[in-house]
Amino acid sequence: MALTDKVTAFTKPATIEELRNLTVSINREKADISLGNKALDVLAKLVETPEQTAVRTISELASALGVNASTLTRLSQKLGFAGFSDFQKVFRQAFSADDRHFYSQQAGRLFSTKEESEEERHIFERLGRETSNNIDGFLTQLDPAALLEAADLLGNARRVRVHGVRQFHAFASFLTYGLGMLRSDVALLDAPRLGVAEAMAQLEKGDVVVVASCAPYTRSVANVAEIAAKLGLVVIAVTDTRASPLVSPSRHAFFVPHASSFFSNSMGAYIVFCEGLLNLVARQMGDRAMTSLASREAVIGSMKIEM
Template sequence: MAQTDISSLLDRLAALYPALPPQLAQAARHILDAPEEVAMRSMRSLAGHVGVAPTTMVRLAQALGFASYKAFRRAVQEAMRQPGAGFAGRAEWLQELAGRGDAGEVMGGMAQAAIANIETSSRGLDVATLAAAADALRGAACVHVVGIGGMHGLATYFAYVARMVLGNVRLAEPAMGVMVDELATLGPEDALMIAGVDPYGAETVRSAELARARGAAVIAITDSRASPLAPLATHLLIAPTASPQFFPSQAAIVVMMETLIALLVSRGGKEVIRRIEAVDRFRAEHGVYWRSS
C-alpha cells in the first residue's frame, strides 16, 4: 500500500460504516478516529481496548477486502511509515514535563494529544481534497461560515482571516438563536464552511443538510469519518479532537483552517496580495492597530 492510500482505505471503511453490525461498527469507529493504533497495537490488544472480540477485528479486515487482519495491519503500517522529524527529542520533552508534578503531567498530556491530533490529521489528509475545498471557497459567490457552540469561536476566527483573502465571506450569526434564518439566501452558487465535532449539534447537522439540499458546496471539518457531517460534505476534512481533558481539543481544527487559508493565499495570485495590503492599510489608517506614542 502506498503512503497516500491510507486516506482511501479510511474512506472505504467510512463507506462501510453505516451498514456494519454494532460490534463491527464499534471497531470501525475506533479505527477511523485513531488508525495509527492498528499499526502500533497487536490485534488482541486493540480489540481489548475497543471492547470487542479479536474475531471482530478479523471480520472487519475481511470486510475491507484483506485476507487476514495481519495483512490489514501490515498495509496500515506501510502507509504510515513516513519519516518524522525530532521524535526522540519530542519524547524526551514530554517525559520531562510528566516528571514536573501534577501541572507538568497535565501540560505534557495536553501537548501530546494536540501533537498526535495534528499528525493524524496531516497523515490522513488527501491533498487533492484540500485543494478542491480551497477551490470551492474561491469560486463561491458567497462563503457562509457556520460554527455552533464550541465551534463558534473557531468559525469567527476563520471568517475574520478569510475575509482578508476573499471578498465573499459571511459569518452566520443566528438571529434570536435561529440558524436557519441566517442561511435563507444560500444557493447552488454558494459554499458552506462548517465545523462540528462529537457531540454533534443538531443545528450543525441541519445547516449542512440545508446547504446540501440547496446545492451549495459543503466544506466540513469534523472529527471522524463516522460523523453525521461526513455524508453531507462535498469536501470532507478530518481533524481529530482527542484530549485528556473533558472538552474536545481544537488544535487540529485550527491547523486545518489555517492550512485552508494559506492555500487560498498561495493560489490567489497578485489579486489576493493587493486585497490583504488594502485591508491592512485601511486598519492602520483608522487606528485599528495600537502604536506606542
C-alpha cells in the same frame, strides 16, 4: 476528501489510503458494501490510527475500541479479508520499512501521569505534546487534491458561510475572520441571529457552507450540513473521523483528531489546520488576496484602530 463516484465493483482494499477512501464511500452510501453505524465507527478509528492498528493485538484493539474481538474479525471478513490478521497485514506492510516511533507510543493516553507535587507546567507540556500528536494525525490524512479544490471554492465562491456551535463557534469565528481578510461576503451562517433556516434560504446553488463538529457531534450542525447539500450548496466539513455525520453530505471532508487530557475536546490542532487552510486560500487567490489585505490595512490605519 473529495466526493467520488459510486464504486462499481468492490475489491479488497490493498492500502491504508484505499481503506480510508472506502470508509468515506460507505458513509456516503456510495460503496457496494454497507456497514452498521458501530462497525463504521470502528473502521474509521482503525484507519485514522494506522500505526496502532499495525502493532496492537486484536484483543488490545478491541479493548481500546470498546468492542469484542469477534467484531473486528467480522468487520475484516466483511471487507473481503480472510480474517483480522489478513486485514492487519495492510497496516503492517505500510510501516514495515518505517523506523519512526509509532503514534501509539506517542499518544496522550500513554503518557505517565505525574504526581501532583510536580511542577504545574507539566499540564502545559502534556497538552503541547498531545496537540503535536493531533497535528501529526491530520497531516497524515490530508488529500492535496481535495485541499486545493476546497481552497479554490473558499476563495472564489460567490458567498461563504461558516457554521459551528458550542466549542466550534470559536473555530467558525476564527475561520470567518481570516477568510474575511482575503475576500468579501464571508460570514457566520447565523450572524444576525435570525435562525439558520432563514440564513440558508438567502444562499444560492454553488455557495459554500463550512460546517465543523467532532464527537459528541452537535445534531443541529449535522442537520445544517444535510439540508445545505439538498439545497445545492457546497458543503465542506471539518470533523474528526470518517464515521462523522458531517461526511456524507459534504463535497470535501477533512479529519482532525482531538484526543488529549483537556477536559473537553482539544481545539489546538483544529486552529493549526484552519491557519494552514487560510494560507492555502491566500496563495490560490494571489494578487486578489494581497489587494484585499492592503485595503484592510488602509481602513485600519484611517480609523486609527491599532496603537
